[in-house]
Amino acid sequence: MCGKSNPAELENCQYCQARLKPLANKSGSILPDWLDNLRTKKDQEPASPPPPPEPEVPDWLSRVRERSQEDKDSEAFSQITLPDWLVEDEETPPPADQATPEPAETGIAPEATPAWLSEFTSAEPVEEPKPVDQESDIPDWLKKFSEFGELLPAEQGVDAPPPAVSESSPFTETSLPSDLPVIPNNNLEQPPADQAAEVTELPDWMLGLAPASPPTPGQPSEAPAVSLVEPSAEDEPLASPLSTDLPVSLENNAPEWLKDFQAAGAGQPQTALPFAGEALPPAEINADLPDWLGKLSAPPSAEPAVSPAPEEPAPQEGESLIPAEIPGWVKAMRPIETIVPVPKVDHRIEERGPLAGLKDILPAESGALEIAPPPSFAFRLHTTDQQRGRQALLESLLASEAEPKPREKPAPRLDNQILRWVIAALILLAVIVPVVANVSILPAAEAYPGQAAQALAAIDSLTQNVPVLVSVDYEPGLAGEMEAAAAGVMNDLMARGARLTIVSTSPTGSALAVRLIEKAAGNKPEPFHTPYLNGERVANLGYLPGSASALLGFAQAPQAAAPFTVTGQYAWSLPVLQGIHSLSDFGLVLVITENPDTGRGWVEQVHPALGDRPLILVSSAQAAPVLLPYLDSGQIDGMVTGVTGGAVFEKYSSRPGLGQAYAGGYQAALAVAVCVILVGAIVEAITLFVKSSKAKKEA
Amino acid sequence: MKSPVSAAIAIALGLIVLGGYFLDIPVLQSLRAELVTWAMVLAAFAVWIGVINLLSVHWKKAAAHAPDAPYSIILMVSFALTVIFGFLDTGLSATPQTQQIVNSIQLPIQASLMALLAFTLAYASIRLLRRRRDPVSIVFLIAVVVFLILGSGLLPSFNLPVLNDLVATLNRLPLAGSRGILLGVALGALTTGLRIIIGADRPYAG
Numbered sequence: 093m094c095g096k097s098n099p100a101e102l103e104n105c106q107y108c109q110a111r112l113k114p115l116a117n118k119s120g121s122i123l124p125d126w127l128d129n130l131r132t133k134k135d136q137e138p139a140s141p142p143p144p145p146e147p148e149v150p151d152w153l154s155r156v157r158e159r160s161q162e163d164k165d166s167e168a169f170s171q172i173t174l175p176d177w178l179v180e181d182e183e184t185p186p187p188a189d190q191a192t193p194e195p196a197e198t199g200i201a202p203e204a205t206p207a208w209l210s211e212f213t214s215a216e217p218v219e220e221p222k223p224v225d226q227e228s229d230i231p232d233w234l235k236k237f238s239e240f241g242e243l244l245p246a247e248q249g250v251d252a253p254p255p256a257v258s259e260s261s262p263f264t265e266t267s268l269p270s271d272l273p274v275i276p277n278n279n280l281e282q283p284p285a286d287q288a289a290e291v292t293e294l295p296d297w298m299l300g301l302a303p304a305s306p307p308t309p310g311q312p313s314e315a316p317a318v319s320l321v322e323p324s325a326e327d328e329p330l331a332s333p334l335s336t337d338l339p340v341s342l343e344n345n346a347p348e349w350l351k352d353f354q355a356a357g358a359g360q361p362q363t364a365l366p367f368a369g370e371a372l373p374p375a376e377i378n379a380d381l382p383d384w385l386g387k388l389s390a391p392p393s394a395e396p397a398v399s400p401a402p403e404e405p406a407p408q409e410g411e412s413l414i415p416a417e418i419p420g421w422v423k424a425m426r427p428i429e430t431i432v433p434v435p436k437v438d439h440r441i442e443e444r445g446p447l448a449g450l451k452d453i454l455p456a457e458s459g460a461l462e463i464a465p466p467p468s469f470a471f472r473l474h475t476t477d478q479q480r481g482r483q484a485l486l487e488s489l490l491a492s493e494a495e496p497k498p499r500e501k502p503a504p505r506l507d508n509q510i511l512r513w514v515i516a517a518l519i520l521l522a523v524i525v526p527v528v529a530n531v532s533i534l535p536a537a538e539a540y541p542g543q544a545a546q547a548l549a550a551i552d553s554l555t556q557n558v559p560v561l562v563s564v565d566y567e568p569g570l571a572g573e574m575e576a577a578a579a580g581v582m583n584d585l586m587a588r589g590a591r592l593t594i595v596s597t598s599p600t601g602s603a604l605a606v607r608l609i610e611k612a613a614g615n616k617p618e619p620f621h622t623p624y625l626n627g628e629r630v631a632n633l634g635y636l637p638g639s640a641s642a643l644l645g646f647a648q649a650p651q652a653a654a655p656f657t658v659t660g661q662y663a664w665s666l667p668v669l670q671g672i673h674s675l676s677d678f679g680l681v682l683v684i685t686e687n688p689d690t691g692r693g694w695v696e697q698v699h700p701a702l703g704d705r706p707l708i709l710v711s712s713a714q715a716a717p718v719l720l721p722y723l724d725s726g727q728i729d730g731m732v733t734g735v736t737g738g739a740v741f742e743k744y745s746s747r748p749g750l751g752q753a754y755a756g757g758y759q760a761a762l763a764v765a766v767c768v769i770l771v772g773a774i775v776e777a778i779t780l781f782v783k784s785s786k787a788k789k790e791a
Numbered sequence: 792m793k794s795p796v797s798a799a800i801a802i803a804l805g806l807i808v809l810g811g812y813f814l815d816i817p818v819l820q821s822l823r824a825e826l827v828t829w830a831m832v833l834a835a836f837a838v839w840i841g842v843i844n845l846l847s848v849h850w851k852k853a854a855a856h857a858p859d860a861p862y863s864i865i866l867m868v869s870f871a872l873t874v875i876f877g878f879l880d881t882g883l884s885a886t887p888q889t890q891q892i893v894n895s896i897q898l899p900i901q902a903s904l905m906a907l908l909a910f911t912l913a914y915a916s917i918r919l920l921r922r923r924r925d926p927v928s929i930v931f932l933i934a935v936v937v938f939l940i941l942g943s944g945l946l947p948s949f950n951l952p953v954l955n956d957l958v959a960t961l962n963r964l965p966l967a968g969s970r971g972i973l974l975g976v977a978l979g980a981l982t983t984g985l986r987i988i989i990g991a992d993r994p995y996a997g
Contacts, residue, residue, distance in 0.1 A: 537945075568902065572905075636831070645830070762943035763945070768913055769935065
């Protein structure tokens, strides 16, 4: 039931208490012993038609015969219609090949008649049993055999036509032995028509034991109330279980053991008489006794019968019947659907695995092992209004803890805003006034004295019309300082008629180089500026990608690294680059950069390829400290640092330019910045001192 | 590419370039030159990849209607115009459009930001003592003042021997520090190159 594993020795599941082992007889089968014995007998016998076995007369049958023998003249017994195989025809001796059991004395003395049997000893004659030609006449006790019909193989004919019902009633007088006691049918209650119509499905072999008249095709078969097997239109009318004539379909589909049973019982009394010899409770007897048994009348005189059932005293008139003990085989015939679940016959054909193609095999996976999502149960906590209110309050408290507290922005202080405006105004004035008025506080002086002089000396060593390689590697943001620092140098080179070759490792370098030339020429360009302004003496090679790798590649093979100009012309055929095959062919290399790494790259990658050619750097004030070691080590032949350095260079070259124009404002802005910082520091120090004094006084 | 293969290629090429630098073997030198040229080409494509990535990021922002989507649209439009003008410059005659873009848009914007930086630093220096009152802040302020004075050229302009010597001495201080930095950078680059050559360091997703 629950699908869990249990030890083999348990009869009930230790988890759900379901029965593990179905009710079975000693042999482990759920069939009654008498039926199981028949099957076992059949299984043990070979397939070939075996010889008719010796009939085994059970004790109950022998006792019945004894009683019948004693009550041979009883009217009740004469009215019993027994099947042919059960009735010993005095005129027709049994076949010689069949062992005739010794008829037993079945006479029953009236005083020794069991209670259950004495009930039937009625003077009323029993009518001729009606042929059981319809399912409505099938008693309930026989209907309960329907589950056994499912045990039969399916090949044995679900679709078989209804068998032909034997003409002879199974319970005719001639079919029973004459010595059987006649049980009157007075106390037997015929099952009502509707109950009689409730035919439980019986196995085919039992359905074959039908009465004489076959069912007419037009007659609808009433559906049974309790049906162990789904009734079908082809259900055969219930026949007496004791009939030896099997219907055609049953003969075709019945197991061999049943056929043998039929053959064995044809000429001799059958051994499988379910009810004879055992006491039944009166109530069950009244409801479930077959017709043939109900018509049995009490023998007039009979010897005490040897019955395995305990003898019960005859009930006195007016007293209730003492319930008899139900034997086991009768209990086994109870509807077992309430005890043992009807096994579902799965006729599916296995499609996978090693058992593919076989039918009626157990599924590989039990239904209990099916993986399914656990059922969800609705869980609702019953709470009061007060509890819900408290819950909401707790949730709000927790939510407020998770939420960030809004930070109150401090109101902008007026003194800070004023201070900013004041500082901005001072710096702007310090820059604009000297530049506009062309006034300087002090004469321009470079931060590192002697650098500009070295650069000028290197340029002065050049001859006229010397090819000069100019690297413009600064960002547009620092163009103001770099142009002021390099304008003097460019102006001096242009004045010497140098052929300028522009290259850059920055994407904006080529455009800044054009701007630098324009700035160097100034507002009033000289005549020698004209070729540079129109590009005659300038070859702009554009952008070299790859930073240090580009510098190394350009140093190794400049023509391969930068073959074209920004205008798409082949650069190395231009007059500007005439005679230039390597960097050592240039007269001077000028690097203009604000980045110390770029300057370092030029010094480390390109300088080895220059040979003895001078290398001059024009750097910003922020990069100068990092590049000074190269100047100090002799790897750089000159260096111009910032606005002041450009101013000094222009001063030395006697060609005023942007350097000298911006130097005054640069110095003034720096002076203002220094003053503002000093004043601010002093004010803060005084404020701190005053506060601490007050705090001490208050303390 | 699997790790052993990429490591083998990196080591082999590093040895070739290093060998071509020190050894006077024409084959190695020619290979070295060729490999350096390949590096330049790869760097150029890396610039294009960066540009494409930038455009994709801003395209997604604009498509997702992010709060700053208008700025992304402006960036993409500006990029498109600059590229168009740049391609027009490849003719036999240069066009002034690219130069105007640099002169009128890029340079003024970047220069303004640098000027704002200068003003911000000056204001922050004033409020330094209000935020942090410790000896380090005082020393920093003093150093700033001194080198601002030195950089402006105010002291050397006096042309006083004492001042000149003082200035020269003070100028050696950053020189010494920068020299140490440069040596450290050089040694680090050397060590990194050796680690790559011997396969101990695999920054190329090996």
